Amino acid sequence: MITVQHLSKTFELTKxxxxxxxxxxxxxxxxxxxxxxxxxxRVFSLLGPNGAGKxxxxxxxxxxxxxxxxxxxxxxxxxLAHPEEARKHIGFLTGSTGLYARLTPIELIDYYxxxxxxxxxxxxxxxxxxFELLNMHDFLNQRIGKLSTGMxxxxxxxxxxxxxxxxxxxxxxxxGLDVITAENIIKLIRSCKDQGKTVIFSSHIMxxxxxxxxxxxxxxxxxxxxxxxxxxFKAQMQTKNLTEEFIRIVQTQNLAQ
Amino acid sequence: xxxxxxRKELLDTLRDRRTLMTMLVIPTLIFPIVLNVFVEISKSFExxxxxxxxxxxxxxxxxxxxxxxxxxxxxxxGKKMVLIYSDSLxxxxxxxxxxxxxxxxxxxxxxxxxxxxxxxxxxxxxxRPERAEAFNAAIEAIExxxxxxxxGIQIQEIEPVKANYNNCASDExxxxxxxxxxxxxxxxxxxxxxxxxxxxxxxxxxxxxxTIETLLTTPVARWKILIGKMLVVVSSGMLAAxxxxxxxxxxxxxLDLGAEKEIMEVIHGMLNLPFILSLLxxxxxxxxxxxxxxxxxxxxxxxxxxxxxxxxxxNIVMVLPAMIGFFPGIELNLNTAFxxxxxxxxxTKELIAGTLSFGYFLSVFSVMLLIAGLAVLLSYRQFxxxxxxxx
Numbered sequence: 001m002i003t004v005q006h007l008s009k010t011f012e013l014t015k016x017x018x019x020x021x022x023x024x025x026x027x028x029x030x031x032x033x034x035x036x037x038x039x040x041x042r043v044f045s046l047l048g049p050n051g052a053g054k055x056x057x058x059x060x061x062x063x064x065x066x067x068x069x070x071x072x073x074x075x076x077x078x079x080l081a082h083p084e085e086a087r088k089h090i091g092f093l094t095g096s097t098g099l100y101a102r103l104t105p106i107e108l109i110d111y112y113x114x115x116x117x118x119x120x121x122x123x124x125x126x127x128x129x130x131f132e133l134l135n136m137h138d139f140l141n142q143r144i145g146k147l148s149t150g151m152x153x154x155x156x157x158x159x160x161x162x163x164x165x166x167x168x169x170x171x172x173x174x175x176g177l178d179v180i181t182a183e184n185i186i187k188l189i190r191s192c193k194d195q196g197k198t199v200i201f202s203s204h205i206m207x208x209x210x211x212x213x214x215x216x217x218x219x220x221x222x223x224x225x226x227x228x229x230x231x232x233f234k235a236q237m238q239t240k241n242l243t244e245e246f247i248r249i250v251q252t253q254n255l256a257q
Numbered sequence: 258x259x260x261x262x263x264r265k266e267l268l269d270t271l272r273d274r275r276t277l278m279t280m281l282v283i284p285t286l287i288f289p290i291v292l293n294v295f296v297e298i299s300k301s302f303e304x305x306x307x308x309x310x311x312x313x314x315x316x317x318x319x320x321x322x323x324x325x326x327x328x329x330x331x332x333x334x335g336k337k338m339v340l341i342y343s344d345s346l347x348x349x350x351x352x353x354x355x356x357x358x359x360x361x362x363x364x365x366x367x368x369x370x371x372x373x374x375x376x377x378x379x380x381x382x383x384x385r386p387e388r389a390e391a392f393n394a395a396i397e398a399i400e401x402x403x404x405x406x407x408x409g410i411q412i413q414e415i416e417p418v419k420a421n422y423n424n425c426a427s428d429e430x431x432x433x434x435x436x437x438x439x440x441x442x443x444x445x446x447x448x449x450x451x452x453x454x455x456x457x458x459x460x461x462x463x464x465x466x467x468t469i470e471t472l473l474t475t476p477v478a479r480w481k482i483l484i485g486k487m488l489v490v491v492s493s494g495m496l497a498a499x500x501x502x503x504x505x506x507x508x509x510x511x512l513d514l515g516a517e518k519e520i521m522e523v524i525h526g527m528l529n530l531p532f533i534l535s536l537l538x539x540x541x542x543x544x545x546x547x548x549x550x551x552x553x554x555x556x557x558x559x560x561x562x563x564x565x566x567x568x569x570x571x572n573i574v575m576v577l578p579a580m581i582g583f584f585p586g587i588e589l590n591l592n593t594a595f596x597x598x599x600x601x602x603x604x605t606k607e608l609i610a611g612t613l614s615f616g617y618f619l620s621v622f623s624v625m626l627l628i629a630g631l632a633v634l635l636s637y638r639q640f641x642x643x644x645x646x647x648x
Binding site: 011012014059062063064065066084085087088090092094096097098099100101102103107111112114115116117159 | 258261262265268269272273466467468470471472473474475476477478643644647
């Protein structure tokens with residue numbers, strides 16, 4: 001379970017960034033006072049246009065970035081006070097995740113299992129399950145640099161799940177992937193949900209959101225503009241489909257500002 | 258956990274051909290190859306010079322006599338063809354055009370007692386001044402003998418004083434002081450180069466490949482990740498420096514460098530365990546210092562190219578102080594012992610010379626350890642900054 005309370009993040013702007021953004025301000029608020037909760041066995045989707053603050057929010061949840069203020073609890077652990085403890089319960093996957101090209105999948109998985117402190121017995125069991133599920137046996141001993149995009153994505157999934165995390169964070173996980181490779185991710189998210197894991201993911205692809213989401217939040221310019229269940233969202237839609245409704249909300253906010 | 262990270266990063270690094278080249282192959286092979294080529298070229302030049310027949314042009318009133326004297330000189334002084342010139346301007350022109358290798362103009366002083374020999378040559382041509390000096394000394398010795406004989410004087414009678422100059426410095430000390438600057442220069446240069454590619458690959462490379470994010474989401478403290486990676490960078494630097502020294506010692510051992518037997522015996526005598534351990538002890542904190550300077554740059558840089566473009570000029574800044582070792586007269590003292598890098602160079606010279614006191618060794622080691630600690634701290638601060646590690 002993830003609980004977020006009054007979360008904010010302010011970045012200091014470099015001279016170059018001030019020039020690019022055409023602003024005199026020395027800081028920028030990437031996330032402003034957001035609060036939400038993600039429940040186990042449900043998929044929470046964070047939607048928003050580019051630069052809305054989705055990645056910053058997910059990075060704060062993954063303890064990669066320190067919030068300027070607010071509280072984050074991961075499985076009841078204060079993630080700000082005990083980030084290393086919180087990370088033990090998190091699996092983190094992004095669309096731009098890189099892998100060590102000079103290692104083999106088996107070496108990489110063993111490395112991450114060690115970093116997550118997975119015991120030898122659990123590791124072998126987990127590896128066997130994941131290799132079977134993802135059909136990875138044919139390329140386990142090849143260098144990752146020589147694998148196809150689809151194979152690499154399977155290795156990434158395996159790395160994310162090797163320690164059997166209770167909370168899984170996906171940051172635009174299908175971005176840049178072909179339909180078949182993206183399908184592996186969709187299956188993974190469904191499987192996480194079925195296993196009672198807490199899933200939070202950000203995406204631009206509304207069909208994915210429609211397919212997977214139980215709860216959703218729309219973030220725009222660092223602020224939460226909508227939060228509720230998918231059913232509630234659909235019930236109050238003023239347009240024909242999710243994409244149009246998303247555009248309408250963002251445009252309304254732009255006009256209001 | 259630090260060791261697990263070290264093990265993985267080392268495996269990753271050892272599978273990188275570029276790093277392997279700069280860490281192992283180049284440092285090990287550079288000295289055997291360069292010295293072999295250098296020795297072979299020098300030998301072939303020397304042989305060519307000895308076998309080459311020099312054309313000596315002679316001008317002056319007593320040319321026929323000088324020609325005979327030159328022709329009678331021992332063969333060990335090299336082959337020569339003597340030509341008599343009747344026009345000094347023509348001889349001058351031929352020497353300048355290199356049709357003649359040595360021009361010899363001669364005349365007597367006004368009291369007719371001294372024969373003045375003026376040698377003309379192009380000093381940029383290898384061996385010309387040496388051959389002229391050798392011919393001149395031989396002719397002078399012949400003329401002196403003749404004159405002493407005519408006067409009935411023994412050579413000992415005109416030598417009232419004979420000086421002997423005795424060097425009390427040991428061979429080790431002489432080698433250490435005169436050539437000892439070369440050794441630290443090598444290991445500083447290769448220590449730096451050895452650190453460079455792993456530092457860029459393990460930090461900037463990880464950012465560029467997008468693997469840093471996933472690594473930082475593991476429940477491992479950042480400082481442990483930093484130290485694990487840093488150990489690989491330091492090991493690479495140590496390995497490259499050690500390989501360059503091994504390469505140098507292989508060259509000394511197996512190549513005929515033309516050095517005197519006594520010098521080679523002294524060099525062999527130096528290569529004992531305490532010497533090697535002391536050398537590595539001086540090298541170790543310096544390589545940590547190099548790693549500690551490079552890593553913050555590698556963390557800050559957004560691309561491999563950017564990191565390389567900053568670190569490469571830094572190489573000159575770091576290696577330049579090593580040149581101090583080549584200057585005679587600059588010694589390890591209470592001031593120089595506290596100047597990083599320079600102190601290691603001077604301490605190594607003293608180590609080779611066998612004159613490094615334990616107090617100075619400890620001072621240099623402590624200063625470098627302190628500097629290395631500060632560099633590690635700097636790396637830690639940079640590694641902790643979000644804007645540096647996440648794009």
